[in-house]
Amino acid sequence: MSAKEITVALVGNPNTGKSTLFNALTGLRQKVGNYPGVTVARKSGRCDCGDGLIVELVDLPGLYSLAAASPDEQVVTDVLLGSLEGSQQPDAIVVVLDATNLLRNLFLASQLAELNLPLALVLNQADVAHEHGLKIDTQLLSQRLGGVPVVLTSAWKGEGIASVRRAIAEVLNKKTKLARLTWPAQVESGLETIVRAVQADTGRAPSMADAQRILFSSDAHTSNRLGWKLSQRETVVRQARDQVRAAGFNPLAAEPLIHYAHLRKVLDGVTSGGAGKQGNAAALDRVLLHRVMGPILFTGIMLGLFASVFWLAKFPMQWIQSGVDFLKSVAAPALAGTPMLQSLVTDGIIAGVGAFLAFLPQILILFLFVGILEDSGYMARAAFIMDRLFSWCGLNGKSFVPLLSGFACAIPGLLSTRTIEDPKARLATAFAVPFMSCSARFPIYALMCAAFIGPLYGPGWESVVMVGMHCVGLIFAVPTAFVLTRFILKVKPQPFVLELPRYQMPKPRDVLWRMWQNAAEFISKAGTVIFAITIIIWALCYFPRDAQMAEKIRAAEPALSTHELQARTQAAMIEQSWMGRFGKAVQPVFDPCGFDWKITVGVLASFPAREVIVSTLGVTYSIGKGAEADSQHLRQAMQEAKWLSGPRTGAPIFSLAAVLALMVFFALCSQCGPTIATLAQETGGWKWAAASFFYMTILAWIMAVVVYQTVIRIL
Amino acid sequence: MTPLSQLLPGQYGKLTSLNPERAVDQRLMALGLLPGMVLKLIRRAPLGDPMAIEFGGQVVSLRLAEAESLIVDVAADCPVQRPTKTP
Numbered sequence: 001m002s003a004k005e006i007t008v009a010l011v012g013n014p015n016t017g018k019s020t021l022f023n024a025l026t027g028l029r030q031k032v033g034n035y036p037g038v039t040v041a042r043k044s045g046r047c048d049c050g051d052g053l054i055v056e057l058v059d060l061p062g063l064y065s066l067a068a069a070s071p072d073e074q075v076v077t078d079v080l081l082g083s084l085e086g087s088q089q090p091d092a093i094v095v096v097l098d099a100t101n102l103l104r105n106l107f108l109a110s111q112l113a114e115l116n117l118p119l120a121l122v123l124n125q126a127d128v129a130h131e132h133g134l135k136i137d138t139q140l141l142s143q144r145l146g147g148v149p150v151v152l153t154s155a156w157k158g159e160g161i162a163s164v165r166r167a168i169a170e171v172l173n174k175k176t177k178l179a180r181l182t183w184p185a186q187v188e189s190g191l192e193t194i195v196r197a198v199q200a201d202t203g204r205a206p207s208m209a210d211a212q213r214i215l216f217s218s219d220a221h222t223s224n225r226l227g228w229k230l231s232q233r234e235t236v237v238r239q240a241r242d243q244v245r246a247a248g249f250n251p252l253a254a255e256p257l258i259h260y261a262h263l264r265k266v267l268d269g270v271t272s273g274g275a276g277k278q279g280n281a282a283a284l285d286r287v288l289l290h291r292v293m294g295p296i297l298f299t300g301i302m303l304g305l306f307a308s309v310f311w312l313a314k315f316p317m318q319w320i321q322s323g324v325d326f327l328k329s330v331a332a333p334a335l336a337g338t339p340m341l342q343s344l345v346t347d348g349i350i351a352g353v354g355a356f357l358a359f360l361p362q363i364l365i366l367f368l369f370v371g372i373l374e375d376s377g378y379m380a381r382a383a384f385i386m387d388r389l390f391s392w393c394g395l396n397g398k399s400f401v402p403l404l405s406g407f408a409c410a411i412p413g414l415l416s417t418r419t420i421e422d423p424k425a426r427l428a429t430a431f432a433v434p435f436m437s438c439s440a441r442f443p444i445y446a447l448m449c450a451a452f453i454g455p456l457y458g459p460g461w462e463s464v465v466m467v468g469m470h471c472v473g474l475i476f477a478v479p480t481a482f483v484l485t486r487f488i489l490k491v492k493p494q495p496f497v498l499e500l501p502r503y504q505m506p507k508p509r510d511v512l513w514r515m516w517q518n519a520a521e522f523i524s525k526a527g528t529v530i531f532a533i534t535i536i537i538w539a540l541c542y543f544p545r546d547a548q549m550a551e552k553i554r555a556a557e558p559a560l561s562t563h564e565l566q567a568r569t570q571a572a573m574i575e576q577s578w579m580g581r582f583g584k585a586v587q588p589v590f591d592p593c594g595f596d597w598k599i600t601v602g603v604l605a606s607f608p609a610r611e612v613i614v615s616t617l618g619v620t621y622s623i624g625k626g627a628e629a630d631s632q633h634l635r636q637a638m639q640e641a642k643w644l645s646g647p648r649t650g651a652p653i654f655s656l657a658a659v660l661a662l663m664v665f666f667a668l669c670s671q672c673g674p675t676i677a678t679l680a681q682e683t684g685g686w687k688w689a690a691a692s693f694f695y696m697t698i699l700a701w702i703m704a705v706v707v708y709q710t711v712i713r714i715l
Numbered sequence: 716m717t718p719l720s721q722l723l724p725g726q727y728g729k730l731t732s733l734n735p736e737r738a739v740d741q742r743l744m745a746l747g748l749l750p751g752m753v754l755k756l757i758r759r760a761p762l763g764d765p766m767a768i769e770f771g772g773q774v775v776s777l778r779l780a781e782a783e784s785l786i787v788d789v790a791a792d793c794p795v796q797r798p799t800k801t802p
């Protein structure tokens with residue numbers, strides 16, 4: 001039997017640096033960012049506290065008060081009470097505080113004292129406090145709070161980490177507890193009334209912290225958890241609250257009033273200097289949140305972001321393409337003896353995976369910019385600017401961060417809906433998240449822009465179309481959310497109390513790490529999902545082979561040159577392959593969108609993961625071409641592709657109408673297995689996941705038809 | 716006695732009362748916005764709503780509809796961020 005693992009929980013207000021400290025202590029890499037609500041779930045790691053003491057450290061979402069409202073805040077209270085499945089109460093709590101705003105941060109610490117667990121305080125961001133000229137007497141603070149260890153750190157710089165390890169060891173050793181405040185006598189007796197009543201009913205005395213939740217909070221969460229009988233509650237709670245009123249407090253306001261009054265005394269003489277120094281926020285906000293300049297800069301930043309992604313990725317993209325071409329030129333002759341293997345390697349794997357990997361530089365640069373925006377403190381401002389639009393469609397102001405994360409990937413976006421209190425508002429936001437143009441849609445937009453929009457209209461239009469495509473999802477998400485919140489779910493208006501963090505220079509280490517993590521994910525996808533689907537698509541396009549195909553064509557048209565004959569044979573081969581037959585059977589469904597059977601194949605193959613479209617087009621357009629097919633070829637082949645039959649015979653397949661329809665289809669369609677699974681998990685069932693899938697897919701088809709039919713008539 | 720929503724950008728106000736029944740007000744109290752506290756309306760968002768208020772050394776956004784229940788005494792120009800006596 002192994003010894004029970006010692007667990008220590010990191011608790012604190014949002015955006016104080018808990019995850020940064022967690023990373024410094026464990027050597028792990030949790031996501032950090034300069035806005036409240038980055039961490040939304042419990043994460044744990046091992047932390048060495050010296051002398052062979054190894055503890056399990058738990059990183060938690062941030063919260064302002066133990067009166068937890070949203071699911072991510074409830075995770076914290078559940079962990080602290082040990083009521084989470086398969087976990088026990090932590091052995092100690094490390095409260096992480098923002099040293100520049102001790103009063104507010106201590107409110108939570110003071111509430112935590114009521115849990116009666118061993119506790120230490122870490123005053124983080126000491127570097128900023130120092131910059132502001134703020135001095136903190138940690139010894140005096142520790143003394144006033146009952147002798148708990150108080151450590152000053154700059155987690156980001158790695159300063160004070162060793163003292164945190166020592167403090168953890170000390171807390172576990174000495175079981176130091178934060179001094180509880182002295183409640184007014186009537187309040188204390190009100191609390192005792194509740195403790196007695198609950199004990200009489202359930203047989204177990206609740207903790208002081210639980211009694212306070214019952215007395216001070218309007219929800220019944222705690223009473224329910226304790227299993228307190230409904231019939232008993234009302235009179236007892238009313239009685240207890242009358243006692244609070246007798247002390248001169250509104251029961252719902254008593255807790256912060258009493259804590260803050262107590263903490264002002266605690267802090268008296270502990271901090272000095274730093275008054276009035278608000279840092280850079282005011283000056284920058286004057287510009288970035290200006291009535292006119294604010295929205296202009298917001299739009300400019302978004303446009304600039306996409307333009308520079310294109311511009312900067314151009315050369316690295318060419319290098320990757322030449323690398324892919326080089327691989328092909330090596331592989332093709334080497335495998336010349338075995339035509340099937342040659343086709344698998346060059347037309348299948350290298351063409352398919354290569355077409356996908358070519359977008360790695362764009363993904364890297366995209367996440368570089370997103371990381372810079374996130375770490376600078378601008379994200380919360382963007383939420384501030386955009387909130388009006390959200391409130392109009394009944395969404396929470398807090399919907400902004402999930403929706404914004406959705407632009408990188410829907411899954412973290414869906415997870416971050418946990419910061420939203422109201423379950424219905426959460427659901428509505430989760431439903432809107434997959435509409436956001438995630439980075440998996442990026443490759444198809446980029447391919448279409450590079451092959452058609454750029455050459456036809458110039459590079460300026462490339463970014464305009466790119467930004468436009470990123471707006472399409474938003475344009476449909478807003479009315480969808482509107483209908484959902486107003487008429488289907490009937491969501492009450494949600495409060496939007498968001499702290500605007502201070503601005504800071506983005507930290508290269510954090511930004512680069514995020515970039516790398518996303519790149520690693522992208523590459524590993526290339527090696528797994530994309531690789532597998534590429535091979536399947538290749539096989540379906542390659543088989544069955546008709547060995548007599550060339551002879552048949554020559555017999556029908558003896559005048560063909562060798563080169564033409566070869567091309568015709570290849571075209572015929574792929575048309576009568578499994579994929580060709582299947583694509584042609586399904587193509588009528590997509591005919592009104594202007595998709596030919598090859599695009600249809602791509603669309604269908606992309607349902608598990610939408611980025612598959614690029615590699616699928618790579619395979620279908622290069623199969624049979626062998627070493628001739630360099631990466632310019634995919635663009636060229638698409639540019640030259642013509643309708644071979646039907647009413648559009650001779651017209652280019654990729655007309656502007658079809659290109660736009662294809663992009664709109666990918667902007668709206670629900671083509672991501674993991675998103676559907678996460679949606680089901682987060683909304684507690686398949687009902688909403690299925691609704692999302694069918695709604696988005698049908699909407700995508702309708703809009704693709706509308707776009708194609710409209711544009712084709714105008715031009 | 717003015718609702719916070721009617722404060723002009725740049726104006727200071729001393730909070731006289733709020734409605735503890737409301738979830739928003741409970742949030743704000745947890746952040747330290749209690750009766751007697753002086754706050755400043757920094758600005759409205761470009762589209763007019765929400766607004767950014769500053770108190771106790773922090774900047775927080777708040778929607779106009781949510782600011783209705785917060786009643787303030789408009790102070791001329793009072794940069795003091797200290798609350799007076801708590802009730």
Ligand SMILES: Nc1nc2c(ncn2[C@@H]2O[C@H](COP(=O)(O)OP(=O)(O)OP(=O)(O)O)[C@@H](O)[C@H]2O)c(=O)[nH]1
Pocket residue numbers: 012013014015016017018019020021031032033034035036037038039040060061062063124125126127128153154155156157375507510
């Ligand atoms: N200047 C300075 N910044 C810091 C320090 N520690 C963390 N930060 C920054 O503060 C921001 C928030 O850090 P996180 O670690 O994500 O904060 P958190 O408490 O985990 O936040 P949530 O998960 O949202 O509750 C990041 O931008 C960090 O880079 C520090 O010691 N000094």
Ligand SMILES: [Mg+2]
Pocket residue numbers: 018019020031032038039060061062
């Ligand atoms: Mg965190």
